[in-house]
Amino acid sequence: MIGMEYNKEVFALTDSVTILGTRGSVPVSGSKYAKYGGATSSYLVRLDGETVVLDGGTGLLNLPDFLLSAPSLNLLLSHPHADHLHGLGVFPFRGTLSIYAKTRGGLSPEEQLLRYYSPPLWPVSPKAVYRELEERFTLGSIAVETAEGVHPGGVSLIKLSGGGKTVVYASDTTLTGASSLASFAADCDLLLCDGQFCRAEWSEKRGWGHSAWEDAAEAARAAGARKLRIIHHSPTRTDSELDAFSRKLQSSGFDWAFAREGEEVEL
Numbered sequence: 001m002i003g004m005e006y007n008k009e010v011f012a013l014t015d016s017v018t019i020l021g022t023r024g025s026v027p028v029s030g031s032k033y034a035k036y037g038g039a040t041s042s043y044l045v046r047l048d049g050e051t052v053v054l055d056g057g058t059g060l061l062n063l064p065d066f067l068l069s070a071p072s073l074n075l076l077l078s079h080p081h082a083d084h085l086h087g088l089g090v091f092p093f094r095g096t097l098s099i100y101a102k103t104r105g106g107l108s109p110e111e112q113l114l115r116y117y118s119p120p121l122w123p124v125s126p127k128a129v130y131r132e133l134e135e136r137f138t139l140g141s142i143a144v145e146t147a148e149g150v151h152p153g154g155v156s157l158i159k160l161s162g163g164g165k166t167v168v169y170a171s172d173t174t175l176t177g178a179s180s181l182a183s184f185a186a187d188c189d190l191l192l193c194d195g196q197f198c199r200a201e202w203s204e205k206r207g208w209g210h211s212a213w214e215d216a217a218e219a220a221r222a223a224g225a226r227k228l229r230i231i232h233h234s235p236t237r238t239d240s241e242l243d244a245f246s247r248k249l250q251s252s253g254f255d256w257a258f259a260r261e262g263e264e265v266e267l
């Protein structure tokens with residue numbers, strides 16, 4: 001799906017989130033994954049006339065062509081695991097790319113990226129301006145708020161608010177019983193929530209830093225989220241399995257679904 005087609009005029013007017021890639025852990029390909037997609041985590045947020053990208057997995061290569069020639073682009077990194085960085089090594093962006101990440105493990109944002117993108121692992125490093133992902137700051141008219149999730153090595157939960165709309169990105173996190181996500185995501189228009197696993201396999205996946213999709217649905221209900229997209233699908237999860245899970249999602253007046261690569265979710 002490289003170079004996703006987009007109507008530039010409509011794009012400029014629409015508050016939306018486009019699922020550029022939502023596969024967890026590693027990219028996959030093949031007919032079993034055609035519907036929900038195989039590219040790893042990357043999301044394009046359009047809010048109050050501003051554009052922000054969340055994470056730089058291989059889905060980053062699905063960014064609309066016209067954005068590649070924008071003078072600047074802001075990319076917020078939830079955490080530096082490889083599936084959230086894979087797209088940056090070959091990202092053909094020509095303007096000023098600002099990457100916001102939280103200092104982790106004593107490494108600055110730039111040190112984290114260069115650990116992955118430097119010889120002998122990779123021949124070139126991304127051309128970017130590196131900035132600290134603070135707890136609260138603004139990007140144009142968007143207010144950014146972050147909180148810490150539950151994941152090996154840490155992860156930032158990210159809330160973007162602008163023009164009266166709010167999007168919450170909660171990837172790579174384990175939802176705990178009395179989840180703090182409910183207050184962080186309270187009354188949001190769209191919650192993107194980790195649901196890599198299901199409750200039936202939870203006993204063997206506990207401690208991996210992800211959540212069961214049933215718990216993501218509960219979290220959305222507790223938060224009063226208007227829409228939910230369950231993200232970060234397990235690399236072995238086929239389209240037919242995700243379709244079967246979808247049929248179990250309660251249809252109780254909410255717009256809840258498993259995220260599908262290429263979907264544009266209007267806010």
Ligand SMILES: [Zn+2]
Pocket residue numbers: 024025041081083084172232
């Ligand atoms: Zn991940």
Ligand SMILES: [Zn+2]
Pocket residue numbers: 079081151172
């Ligand atoms: Zn991770």
